Structures are given as C-alpha cells and as structure tokens.
Amino acid sequence: MPDKPKVKFTLDGRELEAVEGTLVIDAAKAAGIEVPHYCYHPGLGNPGVCRLCMVEVEGAPKPMVSCRLPVKAGMVVKSDTARARKAQASSLEFHLANHPLDCPVCDQAGECFLQDYYMRYGLYRSAVREDKLHKEKRLDIGPTVVLDQERCILCTRCTRFLSQVTKTNELGIFNRGDHDVLAPYPGRRVDNPYSGNIVDVCPVGALTDKDFRFKVRVWYLDETPSLCTTCARGCSIDLHANNRRPWHTPDERVVRFKPRHNPEVNAWWMCDEGRYSYKQIDSRLRLKFASRLVDGRPEAVAAKEAAARAAQELSALVKAKGPQGLAVVLSGTLSNEDLFAARRLFVETLHCGMLLAAPGPDQLGEGDDVLRRKERVPNHIGALALGFGARIPDTTWGGLRAAVEGGKLWGLYVIDRDPLAVWGKGSEKLLSGLAFTAYQGSHANRFSTAAQWVLPACSFAEEDATFTNFEGQVQRSRAAVPPLGESRPDWEIFRDMLAALEAPQAWTSAGGVFAELAKAEPPFASMAFEDLGMHGKRLARAPGPGSGPPGAGSGGDRA
C-alpha cells in the first residue's frame, strides 16, 4: 500500500503538517500541545468514552473528541478556546461527581491526570449537592495490584490492556449508570506476568502497586532513563531512586522501575519479573569489598590492590603452567564495554584456554510472545557481536566440569555466574585441585564464598554502559545511584588488571571504551555512545530475525 500523503492543517493558530488520518490528539502532542484525556492511550486505542479531549473544529456545530478525529487537509482545530475549555471542563466535572478528592492520602498524587486537570480547570467548588457514591476502597484484585473502585473513572484502559496485550481479560465493568463499577470477573484475579502495567496505564489512583504504595511520595524520586537487564529484551525503563528522603526506604535506594516508551524494544510495557527486579540493586547479597581467602578465611584487600594482585598471580601461573589451564566464565549480564575489556584481558593478553560465555541452564527461563525472552541476560547478542562463541569458541558447563575433574585446568575465573549452583550439591570439592579461583560480580553466590579472590563489581544501576538486546538494539543504561562500597564497573577492574600486566589501556569512561569498541568491531561501526539517545540504535548486522513489541506505535511516556 502506498504511504498516505502529508497534509497541512491548523491547530491553535499554528500551521502544521501530519500524515492524513493521524488523530488530532496525536498531531497535537507531536506539536507539543497536550489535549487533556483519560481513555485514549496510543498503545490501547481510542474508545472515546471519557469525552475529555474536546476541541473546536471550524465548520462543526459542536466541539468534537480529538482522539477520534482524523486530520484532514485544510482543517482548522482549536483546543484552547473558551468554548473548547468549557467542553473539557464540563466532561471533567462529570468525572469528579463521584471521585473522592483524597489526593493528600492517594498514592497517585503527583502523577495523576485527574489531579492535574482538576488544578488546571480550577473546579474547586462542586456543583453536585448530593453525597458521592461509595464503592469498595480496597479490593485485593491480584498479587501485585489493589483497586479503589471509588477512584476509578471507568476509562477502560486497564480492561483494554488485559484484552489486547495479555489477552487474559480478568477485569470488566459491571452495572449501569453511576453504579458502574470496575471489578474482576467472578472467580478471577489479575494474575498474569504483566499485571503491573495496569497500574501504569491507569490515569488516576484507582489501581496502585502493592509493592510501591505508600513507600515514598513520587515528587521525591529522581528518574533516570535505563533498561531492564533481566532478560534479552532489554525493555527501556525509568529507574526511580529515592535520593532525597533516604530514611523513608533505608534499604532501597532504587524503589521502582517504570516502563519507558520505546517503539523499537518494548512499546509502553514491561513484565512483572523485570519490574520487581529493582530489588536486586540493593540486595543483601551485594558484594561491596574485595577479599582474598587466607587459611580458609576471607581477608579484606583494597579493591584496586586486589585487582592488581589477582592479575599478577594469574600471570605468574600462566607463565609457569601455560595458558591452556586457565578457564574463564563470562556472563551475558556484562555490558558491551565489560565484554570488550574482558576479551582484551583474557583472550588477547592472557590467552586463556577455555571460555564459557553463552547462557546455559543457569541463565535460561520462560519466554512468551509479549515481551519476555527465555535468555535471562541482557547482552548475549553483544557477546556474540564481539566474537564470543563464534571467533572465540565456547565450552559448556559439562565441558568445563569435565576439564576440572580431568585435571586439565589450574585456574577458574568466574564473572557473575555460579558454576557450583549448576554442578550441584558437593561440587565445592571440585575446586580443591585448582591453584587459582576468582569471582568477580555484583552479588555473592556459592562460588564467591569458595573462591580465593573476590572482586566486587557494581550493578548496572550504578554505571554508564551499553547492552545489545536480542534484536541487536544497542541501548544505554545510565548511573542512577553511586556504586556500593568499593564495587566498580567490570571494565574498570579489567583495566586495572591489564595495567598490572603492563598492558595499560587509556580507558577512563564507559564512553571511551565504547569508542574503541565501535572502531574495532564492524557490527558497532558508526555508533557513538552519546548518540544512542533514548531508544538506542540497531547493530549494523542484526543477529537473526526478532519480534517487535506489541503495538509499538508512537508517542511519549505520558500517554
């Protein structure tokens, strides 16, 4: 089908251009004009039930809803005249008739469409004299969500999400007139892997997240654009950190993830597993300081000194026993910069004999046809693009175990994985024949407890980095909170080890590592760290067919 032509039309006195048929509400948004709305969501369609997005159209006898109005050539639209604003305010008044004005105790305050519009239109004196209708204030409708029926304005965003995206249809609207009520169908609960999204799409405080509600007021939160690292989709997210009222959430600096619109990756959505994975950032298992096992007990060593000493020990063993006996386990949790630096150290400098980088049973889970990928790491494709598994052959967990048991290895350097968890109960004894064991990572595990060296790495939320998703989309994560203790980005640890081996690198930032990587690696050619923007860029040679997100569409974060 040929592309539709662009047409000229006028909006609030400005001459604009849009593809014929674009909805006026979208064209207005693209021009920086927000027409108030509740029910319209670019990812969920335009039922036109809230009647809030009224605009005047020259030649039309009455104001019209802009979410169902396609742009036509020569059309003249006004969204901010006294008549349009009166129509918008009248619709809002209907929504306020039974809505409790309980903003001071509502968890949505500060990010509520109704509160914003109430303030914008100044409808402070209600014309309704009757008592407001009372409905259920706290309905437990699923493992993640609580429903306040009084606050619901029946916009149907949540029911449309559940029918169009997850196709699970747990919620419906029952009864008639002002007795209309949102509720689960009999015997149903909102219990699907994407349930948290209905909280995001709800424009008011009717649906709240059990995990977040009443934790901290949203205006105290700092928002950092990042990505979810729980699976190979790499959903774009905003990471919300409580840096200003830390005593409200003392053990959690990062208090929630919210999906960020990215038409190339996740549309407007994210899964619950990824949403609640923020808890890993400040988990009690985080490693904060470096150590060396001495007589079976960990002894603290300054992080930089530990990197240098571990490198020197490794180098001496390589000289004495040969590089073939050194095995390195890498992880798709590492960023592109980390993997590039790891390659420089282990492959190009130490010439290790065995490598394991691909996700094995320890990093595979359940996938689905909405977003979730079975590879539970964010950067397996980045590792492939850097030659791991192809130019640099990969072994398997079984192959590695056989090499340890067969006495072929003298050293094992593990990054962010746990061989002992894969090999099962009692496998600690396999390590006794090794002259060198090191664990580098952000969280403690069985292997880190048994390893001679522990080098703490920071979490993705504490560093600038890039990750390549399963479709080859290279995206940036940005530091939202400072690293815990002496933990550092993995590439920094490798840089210090290389310096100790008299192979110094001039890297001072993740951007600097990425610049070198982009110069050396054809799939990343022509990419620049600073130009990756909010949506990322696709590798020059994308690795195989992917599947885009459902209803990718266009539009910004506030939908």
Ligand code: SF4
């Ligand atoms: S709960 Fe929220 S999203 Fe669902 S219909 Fe009510 S107002 Fe709309």
Ligand code: SF4
């Ligand atoms: S689909 Fe994957 S990347 Fe997206 S939120 Fe879920 S776990 Fe995270």
